[in-house]
Amino acid sequence: DAGITQSPRHKVTETGTPVTLRCHQTENHRYMYWYRQDPGHGLRLIHYSYGVKDTDKGEVSDGYSVSRSKTEDFLLTLESATSSQTSVYFCAIRPGEIYEQYFGPGTRLTVT
């Protein structure tokens, strides 16, 4: 158990509304990641963080922003949700000394 929680676990929202997903870790790992999982695509990196206030874009960052004001929390925001952002979102952490990432339980987001 890597001590990662995600909230909410499920959310249904309407097109055009803002949505924030939260990832919380209990072990103060430096590296945190947000992915989305879609059929036929595996997991695709949205944004990642390598420290407090240090973030960068992944391969599918359009329409998403992130913030990390504390080591333990990494927030993913959809400023104006679209139906194409319907997906399952996973947060991951990486202990700095190894390359393996450990994933949270996921958030299923539906944009109607």
Add this chain to the structure above:
Amino acid sequence: DQQVKQNSPSLSVQEGRISILNCDYTNSMFDYFLWYKKYPAEGPTFLISISSIKDKNEDGRFTVFLNKSAKHLSLHIVPSQPGDSAVYFCAATSTDSWGKFQFGAGTQVVVTP
């Protein structure tokens, strides 16, 4: 541009037999590879990894093989068990890339009695 490809979306195998999952990559900068297992409604769980300085890594029933010249890796599960029924993702990274992984699309494994 998918740099990591799992060309078999599904695999059915009998309990006790060997499961072989394949993964191809195109980026020659990748030097670290992992396999993850995912059950429905759960996050992926780390299974096994291999560095490009090795061509084989074993952990119990799981063995990963790396063929750098072919840009190909495979995961062998032997013997397969019903609890191995899951989606398996391969992932690749360059170790100087802040741990940014590229994932394959996944292979659904079904182990039948």
